[in-house]
Amino acid sequence: xxxxxIGTGNLAFHFSEIFMSTSDINLIEIFGRKKTLPKEFNNSIxxxxxxxxLKEADFYIICISDDYIKKISKKIxxxxxNIVLHCSGSTKMDVLSDHLSxxxxxxxxxxxxxxxxxxxxxPIAIESNSIKSLKKxxxxxxxxxxxxxxxxxxxxxxxxxxxxxxxxxxNYMRIIxxxxxxxxxxxxxxxxxxxxxxxxKLKYLSSKKAxxxxxxRNDIKTIKxxxxxxxxxxxxxxxxxxxKEITKLNNEL
Amino acid sequence: xxxxxIGTGNLAFHFSEIFMSTSDINLIEIFGRKKTLPKEFNNSIxxxxxxxxLKEADFYIICISDDYIKKISKKIxxxxxNIVLHCSGSTKMDVLSDHLSxxxxxxxxxxxxxxxxxxxxxPIAIESNSIKSLKKxxxxxxxxxxxxxxxxxxxxxxxxxxxxxxxxxxNYMRIIxxxxxxxxxxxxxxxxxxxxxxxxKLKYLSSKKAxxxxxxRNDIKTIKxxxxxxxxxxxxxxxxxxxKEITKLNNEL
Numbered sequence: 001x002x003x004x005x006i007g008t009g010n011l012a013f014h015f016s017e018i019f020m021s022t023s024d025i026n027l028i029e030i031f032g033r034k035k036t037l038p039k040e041f042n043n044s045i046x047x048x049x050x051x052x053x054l055k056e057a058d059f060y061i062i063c064i065s066d067d068y069i070k071k072i073s074k075k076i077x078x079x080x081x082n083i084v085l086h087c088s089g090s091t092k093m094d095v096l097s098d099h100l101s102x103x104x105x106x107x108x109x110x111x112x113x114x115x116x117x118x119x120x121x122x123p124i125a126i127e128s129n130s131i132k133s134l135k136k137x138x139x140x141x142x143x144x145x146x147x148x149x150x151x152x153x154x155x156x157x158x159x160x161x162x163x164x165x166x167x168x169x170x171n172y173m174r175i176i177x178x179x180x181x182x183x184x185x186x187x188x189x190x191x192x193x194x195x196x197x198x199x200x201k202l203k204y205l206s207s208k209k210a211x212x213x214x215x216x217r218n219d220i221k222t223i224k225x226x227x228x229x230x231x232x233x234x235x236x237x238x239x240x241x242x243x244k245e246i247t248k249l250n251n252e253l
Numbered sequence: 254x255x256x257x258x259i260g261t262g263n264l265a266f267h268f269s270e271i272f273m274s275t276s277d278i279n280l281i282e283i284f285g286r287k288k289t290l291p292k293e294f295n296n297s298i299x300x301x302x303x304x305x306x307l308k309e310a311d312f313y314i315i316c317i318s319d320d321y322i323k324k325i326s327k328k329i330x331x332x333x334x335n336i337v338l339h340c341s342g343s344t345k346m347d348v349l350s351d352h353l354s355x356x357x358x359x360x361x362x363x364x365x366x367x368x369x370x371x372x373x374x375x376p377i378a379i380e381s382n383s384i385k386s387l388k389k390x391x392x393x394x395x396x397x398x399x400x401x402x403x404x405x406x407x408x409x410x411x412x413x414x415x416x417x418x419x420x421x422x423x424n425y426m427r428i429i430x431x432x433x434x435x436x437x438x439x440x441x442x443x444x445x446x447x448x449x450x451x452x453x454k455l456k457y458l459s460s461k462k463a464x465x466x467x468x469x470r471n472d473i474k475t476i477k478x479x480x481x482x483x484x485x486x487x488x489x490x491x492x493x494x495x496x497k498e499i500t501k502l503n504n505e506l
Contacts, residue, residue: 010465066475090467090475109447110465115457117450123443151439158437161479161492162430166444167451168466169495170426175460175502177415184411186404190376191419192455194362197370198420199452202445204368207428212263212363213421214343222319222343226414234498239414241494242422245487249428 001025001140004054006072007063008032008041010111011087015061016041018119022143029055040113051075059140061105062086070095083133089160092153093127103128103137106156107145110167119144125151125159176235208249215246254278254393257307259325260316261285261294263364264340268314269294271372275396282308293366304328312393314358315339323348336386342413345406346380356381356390359409360398363420372397378404378412429488461502468499 003019005012008030019027020042029046030037031054037047048054052075060076062069062085069086073096078084084099089106096102104127111117124141126148128134134150141148151159174195178188201210214222223243230236256272258265261283272280273295282299283290284307290300301307305328313329315322315338322339326349331337337352340359349355357380364370377394379401381387387403394401404412427448431441454463467475476496483489 065470066472090478108443110450110454110463112454112458112463112465114462115454121446123446147443149443155437155439157478157482158433159439159443160475161482162433162441162444163447164466164468164479164492165426165430165433165488167447168464168468168499169492170423170448170451171454171460171463171465172495172499173418173423173426174455175464177418178460180411180415180418184408186408186412188415188460190361190400190402190412191415193374193376194416194420195423195452195455197363198423199448201363201365201368201424202427202448205365207424207431207441209367210363210365210424211421211428212365212424213417215417215421217318219319222413225343225410226417229410229414234501235418238494238498239417239422241491242425245491246421246425248487 001059001143002028002055002057003059003061003140004029004031004057005061005063006031006051006076008034008038009063009065010113011107012063013040013113014111014117014119015063016045018144020045024143025140028057052077057082058136060084066091074098083128083136085137089163090157093129094153097129101128101130101133103133104153104156105137105141106151106159108159108163110163120146123147123149125149125156127151127153127156176238180230180235211246211249213246215243216250218247218250254312254396255281255308255310256312256314256393257282257284257310258314258316259284259304259329261287261291262316262318263366264360265316266293266366267364267370267372268316269298271397273298277396278393281310305330310335311389313337319344327351336381336389338390342416343410346382347406350382354381354383354386356386357406357409358390358394359404359412361412361416363416373399376400376402378402378409380404380406380409429491433483433488464499464502466499468496469503471500471503 019025029048031048066088078099080100083101084096085103085105087105093104106125107122109122122145124145126137181188272278282301284301319341331352333353336354337349338356338358346357359378360375362375375398377398379390391401434441
């Protein structure tokens, strides 16, 4: 399979790494706006900064900001056999409808250039405008991951929202925790075993069963002590609203 | 060291397990309100439901709800050599001041009876009213964990608040994520690799550097799509307020 990657961000970088190390995949080119390929990429990869000069590929995988997917994709010249894919959780497939064969290839994971990652366990949500292309996209997905599944654009949006909670907001909870410790002269590393266990528990218990803490116990005295400590910070409101919602959960049980 | 555990909840259970398997510790008794020791505990442990009949111990470790610590602890009969400890994050040490030797033994971890846990990496925050007792408490702590450190009652409260964010609220983010997926007929297991990676990243990156997603990118279009999907749910407000705070963080950088 000949693949072109459009973009040089985090996801483009991780795709380039896994494509380079997968024997049935041939990464023929990366497109970016800059003059040269950013230095974190393997410098043996062909680089192109002119969309109309792209080589013909089986897949053009667009890994750029949602806002530019439609505009950039229109400039790619394709025939029926060239499938154009985007990788966005919250963008409908039909922004690519100028191309006869198009689809979506959405890996449910968080990517940072500084952190290596194995694709094997990453679920990939796919979609396509034709059954023929869908089969090809699935084949590509299975070269990277054990878990490739069909999801409509609406389902994908729901997955993306849920991923925002499970990753972005979860990470922000840890940012707040670290800030509270820092302002009390405590090393934030002491939370690492707790953070690890919080996720590890989900292998054995449902998230509802794993819920502990003052809010689920309706322990109003402790909640008040905590709110008092937070009262002059931006975190007060977040503590209050989340605790209120968890308390409702308690009443449901 | 002869130890009595006061209480039969999650923490009492995990302490009983680790004490039973630690050669320098002798778990002499557990106190509970019920007639008999709950069946999940090892049935070879002595059980007592009358506080005034407790055997003399080097440590009485109180593992009960914060609200009852003061009241219950007053009923324990002690001499100078018997140290009374509570394990609460948000309770000041001096609720135990009726006892000549007292202190705090606070393991920073989430405990559920259904999930086994290793104490070795769990940070334990300790405090005492005397240097002599503090040394003994530290010795006890080091039998269980590599990381035993001194924290004042105020610092411990800050640790507890931070743990609420890092564990309780983080778990609630996953409850929300699972709900969103369920209502869109998607298996919530697809988020497990993402949840694992979210925590694993923190070994390599600070929480601030690990932050990704629409809010930190100030991607207002995506945020609006997500809020639209959530508009008739309780999660709308939480999404809105957390995104607003993350966006502020973006402006700071």
